[in-house]
Amino acid sequence: MSLPIDKQTLTKYDVAGPRYTSYPTAPEWSKEIRVQTYIDKLKDFGQNDKTLSLYIHIPFCESLCYFCACNKVIRANEESVGDEFLTHLFKEMEMVAAHIGPRKMIRQLHWGGGTPTYLSEAQIQRLFAKIQSLFDVDFDGEIAIEVDPRTVPYNKLKLLRDIGFNRISLGVQDFDDKVMDDINRIQPFSQVKQITEWCRELQYASINFDVVYGLPYQTSETFKKTIDAVISLLPDRIAMYSFAYVPWLSKPQNKFNLEAIALHEEKLDIFIQSRNNLLEHGYQAIAMDHFALKTDGMAKAFNEGCLHRNFMGYTLKPADEFIGLGPSAIGFVENTYIQNVKVLPEYYALLSENTLPVERGKILTQDDRIRQWVINHLMCQFEVDKDEFFKTFGFEFEDYFMEESSHLRNCVEDGLIREDYKAIKVTDLGRIFVRNVCMGFDWYLRQKDGHKRFSRTV
Template sequence: MSTIDLEKFSRYSRPGPRYTSYPTALEFSDAFSYERYLERLRSETGPLSLYVHLPFCRSACYFCGCNVVFTSKEEKLSEYVDYLKREIELLADQIDTSREVIQFHFGGGTPTYYKAFELDEIMKHIKKHFPNWSEEAEISVEIDPRFFNEDQMKVFKSHGFNRISFGVQDFDPKVQQEIHRIQPYETTKAAVELARKYGIESINTDLIYGLPYQTLESFQNTLRLARSLDPDRLAVFNYAHVPWLKKTMRKFDETTIPSPEVKLQILQYTIDYLTSEGYEMIGMDHFAKPEDELFGAIAKGELHRNFQGYTTKGGANLIGIGLTSIGEGQRYYAQNTKDMKAYEAAIDAGRLPYERGVELSDDDVLRKSVIMELMANFSVDIPRVEKEFGIDFADYFADALEKLEEFEEADLLSITPEAIRVHPTGTLLIRNIAMPFDAYMNKYEGQKKSFSKTV
């Protein structure tokens, strides 16, 4: 990648979505009713992707933007397992359970905060009610190396888990102390070696740049240490500083957070270093070895993006299970309640713990297709879009194409009647490039407390 103009690029730093969904979660509301949600669940066909949220953590990591519940009480964890099992039973009454499960993911919180027998109990209950699993299913879990043991690993192996993502964030002791997550390199190394011992075929490590006290030099060392673990994939996320949403982020002295220029230096170095080490950039924040299926998918233009990140399992109906989980159907998003008492009360009443969502219009479906293709494959096949949706692309998206002219003039992308193609340096601004296609962005213009910064 050519050296970027840091000053020019930093001017693009503005609030913008990460586009794990379109429309974004800011558009979710109770206008998409519970009854309508059930109709959608019953009517959809095709493969299933199941996501189970285990929200508990022992203590707060101050950078975290996830929906978590902090507790040291084991009875709270076991009570939640009972409610999860009842929610699974309620879902099984609404969904054709003969549909094939092609993807499964445990997210958190800290899934491995649970004991091995509890994880086993959850998996057995899911498989009892959703018994048709593809032999090629992607079965994954997020793991905090500080809470991981061999008994848990044996459970994952017995249930066919084939992908593990280890949360690292940063190896620098000063950064770890500031973000309230002390995790020595040796702890992470032991966790990765345990997963390798049990034959896990795909290991991912998560890093975050833009955290307090990070410098280019400190992150270079973090990258070298992460590389020494030989992960099959690395996710390198831009820290989303949203203190108006997450109180723990208010603990940071904002003067210690790297400037946009430093963050761009870190990102450019990350791309150059990992590609020199044999990884390929996948989407806006993932890197994979060339033999990885994600790389094969992007080469064919078949990479997909959803709430679980980048995947080859496109077209599946994502069912969110557990507190605050989000599901994605062909023409809707649906989110469970974030409040534990409301979650339990709904299930006690024999109702799914659904709270809000959005039903997609024809325009939403079209724009989602374009935005997700940009986010996943850094390009848009214009004739494909025109054929699939029966539109004239240049006419329908005239305003978006006009906004993209500045990126074309800066040689960050090219536009022809055949395609929009984002150039390598333009991929650093892929969120900015996708935003002109977002019909909802105008209402957030000028609002500082809407999204995290794009740079």
């Protein structure tokens, strides 16, 4: 299905904008949030029978990919690095569990990074055992891990499957030699193919590939070959991320030759061509930048309007509350965002003093929660049902969002949404620019020129 995108629409909407993995977005969180606030929220959580999503951030990677904007620490692979990390992580986990009190059921567990498989097999076993000593793990839930195909041998994949991981995500990025060379990531197709086959043999319920469009030296031709190669391996899910060029945050990105980076129209061409290619080969577009085989649970959940989203990405089985452990990890407990310190020595130092390593956070106001609800519905279901809004919050949608009416009119005129008295529905074109539709509901963005701190929306 080809999409009618004219230059005017593109120029208008290809502005810097948040990805809305949270609302309010992280720049609005405050360092004023004290450790005590987190402790109080954990205690509140202990008083009810809500379930838990647990994210663990393992920051190490063996080598640096120059494009990467994740929170990572580059270290040669040594057992002692992981051991020192686990000592502190375990302390954090014990403190969090003690503040909660009663044992909680983990419905969704996600190890991300960095590269979680930096840990040795013995360390992986110790970490999983530690989690089970403090929490109950629902093995029918989503137990997922991010894996770097360059550094994971068969035995480690088998161990992960044996202890209960059922979802795996491979950082593929691209298959083109020049592109990969420029981002300092040598990772031949044969290696990814081998890992994918092993994952199938081990019966992981779902295999995801991360690919990134807009990297230096990518062109429509090279990325078409990459997507063809991805399709040949038939991963259940594909996250196709827009390259976040944020050199003020990720210094190694300054190494890139600016002229080699596709911008605006060219980048959008790459995206649309890839999207069409995937749609023609049995994938369904899920929300913004995710694709899933039509047979995959994610596609079904999306079609049934029951897909959810949090920092770990899209999920079918959301838990009630969300805790993040490890440097930079984010949680959302009892209506409060909490983020840990990002710098590893700081994380270690605070835990050595028996202090939870909180850096910043945000207690949501009622207006925040209302806008969060709308943005989540737009991002996950591409639809806001005005009746449901009324039933949830007791306000008429039109009354509450009077100031947003001109933004919505613009979006209708540009073909991004359709609106009637019952609902707002995001069109096919609007799905590409859904971040821009959401930006109109972002109260904080409107208060100031906040665009500069984000990567571009396309």
